[in-house]
Amino acid sequence: MDTAILDNVIIIFALSIAIIFVTSRLNVPGIVGFLLAGIVAGPHALGLVQETTTVEALAEIGVVLLLFTIGMEFSFTDLMRIRRAVFAGGTLQVVLTVTAVAAGAWIAGIPPPQAVFLGFILSLSSTAIVLSLLQERSEVESPHGRVTLGILIFQDLAIIPMMLLVPMLAGTDGTGGMSVPLFIATTAGIIGFVVVSAKWIVPAALYHVARLRMPGIFLLSVLVICLFTAWLTQSAGLSLSLGAFLAGLIISESEYSQDAIGAVIPFKEVFTSFFFVSVGMLLDVGFFLAHPLSILIITGGVIAAKALVAGGVTLAIGHSLRAAVLTGLAISQIGEFSFVLSSAGLGAGLIDGTLYQAFLAMAVVTMIATPFVFSAAPKVADRAMRLDLPERIRRGAIRETFPKEPKMKDHIIIIGFGISGKNVARAARAAKIPYVVIETNPETVRLERARGEPIHYGDATRRAVLGHAGVRTAKVLVIVISDPPATRRIITTARQANPHLRIITRTRYVDDIDELTGLGADEVIPEEYVTSIEIFTRILVAYLIPRDEIERFAAEVRADGYVLFRSREAALPGLHDIGFYQTGVEVESLRVGEGAVIAGMTLAGADLRRKHGVTMLAVRRGKQVFAAPDGEMTVLPGDVCVVIGPEEKIAAVDHLFRERKGK
Secondary structure, rough: OOOOHHHHHHHHHHHHHHHHHHHHHOOOOOOHHHHHHHHHHHHOOOOOOOHHHHHHHHHHHHHHHHHHHHHHHHHHHHHHHHHHHHHHHHHHHHHHHHHHHHHHHHOOOHHHHHHHHHHHHHHHHOHHHHHHHHHHOOOOOOOOHHHHHHHHHHHHHHHHHHHHHHHHHHHHOOOOOOOOOHHHHEEEEEEHHHHHHHHHHHHHHHHHHOOOOHHHHHHHHHHHHHHHHHHHHHHHHOOOOOOOHHHHHHHHHOOHHHHHHHHHHHHHHHHHHHHHHHHHOOOHHHHHHHHHHHHHHHHHHHHHHHHHHHHHHHOOOOHHHHHHHHHHOOOOOOOHHHHHHHHHHHOOOOOHHHHHHHHHHHHHHHHHHHHHHHHHOOOOOHHHHHHOOOOOHOOOOOOOOOOOOOOOOOOEEEEEHHHHHHHHHHHOOOOOOOEEEEEOHHHHHHHHHHHOEEEEEEOOOOOOHHHOOOOOOOOOOEEOOOHHHHHHHHHHHHHHOOOEEEEEEEOOOOOHHHHHHHHOOEEEHHHHHHHHHHHHHHHHHHHOOOOOHHHHHHHHHHHHHHHHOOOOOOOOOOOOHHHOOOOOEEEEEEEOOOOOOOOOOOOHHHHHHHHHHOEEEEEEEOOEEEEEOOOOOOOOOOOOOEEEEHHOOOOOOOOOOOOOOOO
């Protein structure tokens, strides 16, 4: 059995982990770690990986999955909203960059065909790196994020006519295997296929797949849609990545997009790492060390020129100066499709081996620099906004290009929409508390959505699905499903995503309470306990016991039970416990650390209400609770203080309760 592929994968991952472990300590972005791993393991350095073609194939899958997830987070509505950035912005960026580079190269003595070709390869940017960083920073939906995405989409389209023009620039016959009319007709056919698939074929197919309740089949179906559409676009002469983006758009039009994102993301992260490693392998360290100064100077010039052109284009289509600076710096590197184009140019004789190596070195350096450029971009944009420029330039002609739906805050997330879930939703509606429902039954989702319920299809054990429901800003999570393993995973995932979330869950047995509270649930309601009360109440009715005695007995049993439910220290009061709901006001539990500022102070001395706008409601010390403590009470390390006040005020006093550094 040939284990070369497995050997290479092990080497790449082991080396990447070691390098990223070191770079993370130095606050260097993970992308740079992967690039460095590729440089070290590549054929031009230690030569640990020989099967570079295998790595390149896996890298291509990573780019496909990256564009696929971006497409799923978008929609056709979003795409039409950025059509100005795609067609106007993208056209101007590519044309102006090609013109500027070609003019500079021609002045430097390079013949016009080669000068134009250099303009081609330098005009393209790295879709994989830029979108990875935008996703990591949650900036895809920002104004500069959408303009950047629009320009990148156009660049992916522009690679096709550029490839068709390579033989013409080289002075040879041929059109790349496809005539222009055939190319246009094929592209139109694919667009038609995408529209029909998004509107009818894919939603119907995924609906029937989801009814099977088999996550593995659902994942396979999603991947087949992605890979088939990517293959189809490549067969038509377009790029794989563009096809993957279109496949994501197709799925985004269905209610299954968030669940699909949650299923695909782990695969995307693994395969995308291969892309960055493969780029690092291209760098010839020896060539770079032989010409370091000239390569760095030219690289700096390319980054500055591309940033200026893209920034100017962003201003020209009506966006603010801040968006222009951020967009320009975001796409200032050289892209992965430039490697494909440069290889074609090398084969056609448009560039020689030395120029090709110089281009590779320069391209890899721009990619390594991109994360650092991203980090510095906001500061550069802030300084640019302080310049004395006309208001029209600073603010832009477009005031609200990308309207966003208001995000929910302090809402309830309901997992499961059976009888219990419906009752919780009914109570939330009556109290005018916003809520969102996550359900895995596609029939229920389709029916209830038609009735106006804010319900979404998805597996709540996946962080992406909970994130789409707003778990980071939610107040309460209610789990009412009959799936113990899934309940445990949901509690763990939700608690990691939002440490302040109040989690209430249903379970079948009393014995599960300790385990679920240990995972992070604040309140666990066992069905057998509630059922036993109801059964015994019915028995007493049969024996003609007076109704008031039955209700008193049931109240006593419930009171005993609530002691059990609330025995866990973390289950401290929230707004719902003290009988009112108000957005922006919090009841929070703060544990006093050893050596904390407030430790040893009396409440009167701390004077939280006057100095900080926060009121102390209670203090828990071990098993003892001091309700409404007076000013003479001394706060001790280990106390759990329950305070009420505005969110920002509580956040401001949090440091008073924390353990001091160095203690």
